[in-house]
Amino acid sequence: MDFFFQLFSDPVGFWNSHTLLIAQIGINGILATSMFVVLFSGQLSLAAPGFMAVGAYTSVLMGLYWHTPLALGLVAGTLLAGVVGALVGLPVLRLRGVFLAIATIGFVEALRLGVILNLPITGEGLGLKNPSADPLGGINLILVSFVVVVFVAWRLTKGRLGHAWAAIRQDEIAALSQGIHVARYKLLAFILSAVMAGFAGGLEAHLNFFVDPGDTQYGVTRAVQILTFAVLGGSGFVLGPVVGALFITLLPWIFEAAGPYINIVSGAFLIAIIVFRPQGIVGRGGLAIIRPSWWPRARASAPSTG
């Protein structure tokens, strides 16, 4: 509880002692938004760690070999992630639901096991030293870009593009009948999501002096973690996955008191959220858990059959 107590009693001290954690929250928030964009357009893609790896290795290697400034490396990594996103997105666009998830996991694992763990330039599985990392200096950039990314995603869902995405998510066949170019909009969402993930990957790689090619970083485990952001927070609104990311990132502190049993307690807690709020923390009905009972609620009406 010291953790949260300090947040209120000594914000400056909190900021100074937990900068890395705050940076990680910002990065996970961007990843959550990347997940949100594909889910909002009806695509269950788990490709984010692959695009993160593209962004991370591009920016780190450019700094290592060509001594480019960090900003240039980040931009290049982000763009390359977008290009890879287009290349991966085109062939898998026809896949839906769990089949798309499996295909994107295939991409993630092929990139990590097949390329990153084998190329000499990426360290052949031993990892990569990144002397140009600046763990504390990037915090402002991370927080600003986190806010910008969330804002962009939020605004996009409100316009013509967002309506088209929502229509595609609900019913592709009906969306076609309204003149919506379904394939183009799905690809657009996929690429946008790849760009966000690539950018987050580039930022994250500079938090640490060592780029670890492990499964929890660029593998399926990470993909599942990012998916959990969205499932836990709810994927109907952009804030859902972001709240989910905040939650997951802070779990070790929230359940600090559980000591050695922390994994059991936090696991049970996550299951409880899924059971009691299947639509996510910020799902339909809004913030029902923390909202006082007298607050006006959206009218709930029973869905009709047929």
Added chain:
Amino acid sequence: MLLRLDSVQRHFGGVHAVDGVSLEVERGAIQGLIGPNGAGKTTLVNVLTGYVPFQAGHAWVGADELTGLPAFRIAALGVARTFQNIRLFKELTAIENVLVGMHTRRRDDTLAQLATLPFFRRDQRGRLNEAHKLMDTVGLASRDVGDRPAGTLPYGDQRRLEIARALALRPRLLILDEPAAGMNPSEKHRIRELIERLNADGLTILLIDHDMRLVMGVCNRVAVLNFGRKIADGTPEEVSTDSGVIKAYLGSGGEREVRSAPGASGVDQAAEADEVAGSGRPSVEPENAILEVHGLTVSYGAITAVRGASFSVAPGEVVALIGANGAGKSTILNTLSGLLRPDYGSAMFDGLDLTAAKPSAIVRHGLVQVPEGREILARQTVLENLELATWARQSGRGAQGQIALMMKRFPILGERRDMRAGTLSGGEQQMLAIARGLLAKPRLLLLDEPSLGLAPQMVDEVFRAIEEIHADGTTILLVEQNALRALAIADRAYVIETGRIQLSGSGDDLLHNPAVRRAYLGG
């Protein structure tokens, strides 16, 4: 000429779903498209709107050729459609559904969104106003239901909302695929008014529906499809008295060919009126009924499919329930089998309350259904299908004897015993389904559309088999669209129209009653 089709063709494997259909729709017309179940109407619409590729032929809307275009381009050309099984964006609000319909004609504001430029707010207000207006046009109170998720609206409102969404495209041609399906008479009346109002505003409409009163009442011209071919095209009067159309709808009498189909062209109108009046007399209900149904009312959510049906079946009878597609026939059978539960009414089968008993108990009590579409296990062999049917009842020799008997009754099944059931022809599959039903030792056998999708000779064979089973003493309740066929073998029959039993009588009586034609083709 707004819409022109030239020998449009689409086959699925060996099924000629649409087989060279040509059609011309005048600008400003309401064109009807009708045909029995499986005639290819929806396939034709799907080809026309780009959901199923053309195999051959061409289509134009105005000067624009539709052939080979993807669905979203055809929509952008001004061809709007609704879907037979409503396809709304269920979690979006009603208003948002209509806004999505404006997709093709709103300017791309993706970048403007980021800055929330003033023009965007103005445009958005204009679109909202238009969406509200469109909802009001189709008779939805936009202020009340506009913000509700579309999936939570009542069924009839969902149908209307789908039309509003289609209108948001500002279409040149509106294709309505069964807009009145599942609606009650007053809702149907409102849909009819809506269609007439839209047409009066200059919209060309292609209407597909099974409700002949609606189609014949509202359309200028009607085209009739059967087995993928256009068999008639003309004014509603011409089409509803065309002998080919009547045959397509009522079926042929087979070996007992009926010389004059009920109410075929040439029948004196006055005589017809007399006969209709005469048919009001109550038919003789049996006293020792094995199955008695009273006031059965069954709904699917908001749709009431069966409204107060009462009928009975005596031991040893063949009783037919006939009526057009969507009349509620299968719903009645599924309720008797315990698969659906009625809202009201009673159904007693030899002392067992069918409205409360479990489906398995109903089968054990001797009421066995051969479902529509046959539902055989396609990957299992014929023998395995039959063995599974005896599984629950008995083991060992008894079962083998039963199966041997069945193979004697249906020799074709004996010949095909080791073939996978899915490779059998439709008629053979139907025999297998009936044999499987008989293995459950029914005291009352429910047959749901045994002739569905079969070629004429196979229909003959299936009906011959039914007559043989009946001769062996099995009581049969038969549901059929092929009315003349069913009436020819039935002791008694009930005619169902939109969930109500309209007529009843002996098979022979109804065979010559012009009101039967009305139940199918409207008045």
